[in-house]
Amino acid sequence: MTSAAPVPIWLDCDPGKCQDDLHAIILARFHPKLKLLGISAVHGNTSLPNTFKNASRILKACGSTDVKVYAGAEKPILRTPENAAYIHGETGLGGSDLIPDADESIMDFNVGGVQAMADAIINSSEPVVLAAVGPLTNIALLLLTYPQAKKNIKEILIMGGGFGLGNVTPVAEFNIYADPEACQVVLNSGVERIVMVPLNCTHQSSYTREHQEKFTELITPINPNFARMINELTDYVRQKYVSWGLDPNSISWHDPIAVSHCIVPEAFEDVEMNVTTVFGHGVQGEGQTIGDPIMRHGKKPNCVVVMKMKDEAFFKEMFTAWEIAAKSSIL
Numbered sequence: 047m048t049s050a051a052p053v054p055i056w057l058d059c060d061p062g063k064c065q066d067d068l069h070a071i072i073l074a075r076f077h078p079k080l081k082l083l084g085i086s087a088v089h090g091n092t093s094l095p096n097t098f099k100n101a102s103r104i105l106k107a108c109g110s111t112d113v114k115v116y117a118g119a120e121k122p123i124l125r126t127p128e129n130a131a132y133i134h135g136e137t138g139l140g141g142s143d144l145i146p147d148a149d150e151s152i153m154d155f156n157v158g159g160v161q162a163m164a165d166a167i168i169n170s171s172e173p174v175v176l177a178a179v180g181p182l183t184n185i186a187l188l189l190l191t192y193p194q195a196k197k198n199i200k201e202i203l204i205m206g207g208g209f210g211l212g213n214v215t216p217v218a219e220f221n222i223y224a225d226p227e228a229c230q231v232v233l234n235s236g237v238e239r240i241v242m243v244p245l246n247c248t249h250q251s252s253y254t255r256e257h258q259e260k261f262t263e264l265i266t267p268i269n270p271n272f273a274r275m276i277n278e279l280t281d282y283v284r285q286k287y288v289s290w291g292l293d294p295n296s297i298s299w300h301d302p303i304a305v306s307h308c309i310v311p312e313a314f315e316d317v318e319m320n321v322t323t324v325f326g327h328g329v330q331g332e333g334q335t336i337g338d339p340i341m342r343h344g345k346k347p348n349c350v351v352v353m354k355m356k357d358e359a360f361f362k363e364m365f366t367a368w369e370i371a372a373k374s375s376i377l
Contacts, residue, residue: 052081053200053308054170056163058118059301060180061100062091063139065279066205066301069364070179071104073302075113076370077363079309083166083174086118086159089127090180090224092139094120097180099148100139106149107275109374115152118159118184122225125327128181128214141282144275144377160184164192173200175308178232179301181221182206186228189235201239202232205304207321207335208245209351215333218324219245223333226325233321233348242321243304243352244335247314251357253280253297265368271377276368299364306360307352313359318347 057074061067075082085105087097094117101115121127139145154162163184167174176199178185185202188195206221206229214220222229233240258280265273284294307314319337326332337351 050079051172052079053175054083054172055080055175055177055308056083056086056166057305058086058088058163058176058178058180058184059101060088060090060092060097061104061139062097063141063282065283066299067091067179068104068279069299070177070301070305071101072108072371073305073364073367074177075105075108075110076367076374077309078366078370082113083170084113084162085115086163086184087115088118088159088180088184089120089122090221093127094118096139098153102148102152103139103145105152106146107144107375107377108371109376111149111152113152114154114162116154116157116159116162119187122181122183123186123227123231125225125227128220128224142275142278144271144278146376160187160191163188164195167195167198168192170198173198175200175203177203177305177308179205179221179304181224182228182232183225186225186231189232189237196235196237199237201241201308202237203304203307204232204240204242205248205301206244207242209335209337211245212334213245217331218333219335222323222335226323226333229323229335230325233323239350240348241307241316241350241352242335243307245300247352247355248298248300248303250355251298251303251360252295253299254295257361261365261368264365265372268369269372269375269377272372272375275377302364303355303360306363309363310359313356314352315354316350316352319349319351320345320347321349321351
């Protein structure tokens, strides 16, 4: 019996210092069930120039030179950019001196991120998973500018939203809050399958010290510098958790959890909902996602919302990608 061909995936991300995007890039690039077509950077955790450079730095550290990074939107559709500099610092990526400088041979300065995404999706021989783990500006612009791309999108995977909870306000999650209008454009787009992985799901997963010990034990013999880089970045995040009064043993890798949904969908529990976003500058509850699983007033579901996950099933896939990345890494 032959194994299934890898699923083509495009990753739209905003790499910063809390590592979500780093691990999402590693999972999308190195997991054997996925074929990464390209990466588009977007404003978010830090400025676009930083997220653009940081994506190339991560790929370079992992020894990947065959996947290009493209610069997308530098600001939201209708508002001033939000960022998380208080978390991610000025450059958005730091905490280890092993992270290489940006590699301009990986960065495409001639084609914009939205155009590159459209070209890859339209020209793919198989439907593409579009994984969005930052603000949804690039995705909204893609769907508005290149509506012909919709028919070759297998699904849009969104890391974002929270139903009854938030992380930037009591009711809003950062990726949606940073461009709520873009989120509503995506939800209204008519793309056949949109999957939202909110905080309700990702908070069920923790990268514990036991996981980190297992990582060190497995990866250090393969590539000690790769293991050291990841551990130094992880220790930075644990220190941040302590400074916020949070349990440093409860780190959630939100972004790769969303990516893993297309690898092991059986590890998640999904609910169809009609989801809307609260938008409009200064509006109370701005950036909040509201889900209606009953679909009142004849509304139809526009989104699959992932509410539960099996933590160890995710980490099994993550360890697979970490091991392959360690073998590929130039560090």
